[in-house]
Amino acid sequence: MFKRLTYGMVGGSKDSQIGIVHRKAINLHGKAELVCGSFSRNFKNTLATGKELKIDEKRLYKNYEEMAEEEAKRPDKIDFVSIVTPNSSHYEVAKKFLESGINVMCEKPLTITLKEAEELKQLARKNNLLFAVAYTFTGYSMLRYARELIKRGEIGEVRFINGRYLSEWMAKVPFAGKNSRHEWRSDPKVSGVSNCVADIGVHVESVVSFLTGLKIKSLNARMDKFVEPDRLDDNASILINYDNGAEGIYWTSQIAMGHENTLDIGIYGTKGSIEWSQEHANYLKISKVNHPFITLSRGSESVDDFIKTDYVTPGGHQEGYVEAFARVYDKFISAITKKKKGELLEQRDLDFPTVEDGVEGMRFIEKCVESTKRGASWVEF
Known part of the structure; x- marks a missing residue:
């Protein structure tokens, strides 16, 4: 061994x-x-x-x-x-x-x-x-299966995308200086040009890119500062145009009371749609033209075996955040191991978020900031 x-x-x-x-x-x-x-x-x-x-x-x-x-x-x-x-x-x-x-x-x-x-x-x-970036959610089994269904054309050409990542932690208490573990996130000296978009908005961008392979052509962003007007954003609404003509809308927030950690993604195509929620990670809602929608579970016989070979626990059990993160690390570690053995890496070996994905995340953040500074104007990506 x-x-x-x-x-x-x-x-x-x-x-x-x-x-x-x-x-x-x-x-x-x-x-x-x-x-x-x-x-x-x-x-x-x-x-x-x-x-x-x-x-x-x-x-x-x-x-x-x-x-x-x-x-x-x-x-x-x-x-x-x-x-x-x-x-x-x-x-x-x-x-x-x-x-x-x-x-x-x-x-x-x-x-x-x-x-x-x-x-x-x-x-x-x-x-x-090798350089990986911790976009954890791309490790979830059912998101990985959704990617395969979209690749196969099961929902046709993508027309519209709806993504939201909502949390409430900045709305719960007077924030500045009250939470030493998280207070740095809204400090531009430590966090950079953004808090909310850089912290959780990039997860929406990474998951959508992972699922569809679409590239952003232009965007229009409004980044809000409800809690600390003199610091960084805590809420953002972002309109997207993609390179295939599709459109989308992202809402990312740290002041959405009632949401602890809600990540929901909907991909809507010419023949159907796929919806996934991190809080119900074992399931995909799949709808097709002239067919009743179905909820496909992680334990279903319909899920391809090559997806199931990555399962840590059997499909009937709920898959969690650490398991998804472990899958990202497993792909990264396997690629390092193969390379260390002197074997040639193939594209399939790089099935984890790479430095290139990290670069696109930074481009997304900076373009959102640019759009906001220009009065929520459209900017080319």
Whole structure:
């Protein structure tokens, strides 16, 4: 058997939210082991986290620069790094590890500017390294099956797309300074040019792109600042024109009371439609002209076997966020493993969100900001 991979993590101390999720997702398939980290700017926190995770203290580092440089020297250097820090540090951290010859998985958004994202793409390509971006929802089984149905023409040519990602956390309390874990998200010095669109709007963009393969031609965005007018957006309404003539509308919000984490996608074509909701992730609603709609479950015999081979649990059980995230990591880790064996990667091996997807996410964010600044005018993508 081929030895399992090793990885390190930047960010994600024991008090972190998303870092813990990344580790659980990787552990689900057991194909990679966490062996080093710089989990916090506070080295005491890094040491405490490392101790809890049973990592050799010699591979706990004071900062990401030291980690990248020291790991690059080792004969058993890590196979990839997982970057789970706030937005503003993604570029510098990813750049350092790419320059050190180490594959990268990075939280979204990829960077805080399109220029930085493009630079990382070129650097990964130059150094022949794999680079994944944590667009988790593309890992859900039924979204992956929906993609196949759309590819086959089951709903005809796509005419209209409706996507929304709604949450309520910024509306619940007076926000600024009240929640140290999330307060940075609306701080432009840390989050970049956007909060809501960069945090959850990019998930809508990535899922739609994943499902349909359509490219945005132009968009019209209105980004709102209801909670903190002097900070970053907490709500956005975005009209989309696609390259095939289809149209769409995205609503993304962090002030939608009554919604904890609602991601709904509807793809409407000339012959039918497909609808999916993350809160009911096991099901697709499929409608076709002159036929009653059906709700297809993950356990259905109609779902292709090649989709089911990726199941962690049998189809009759509810698939969750960590399982979807684990599938993204599994595809990424499998590609690194194949490449490490000296085998040629095919396009099907890169079935995870790549740095190119991260670049398009940054383009989406910047175009939304540009449109908003121009009075919600249409801008070319």
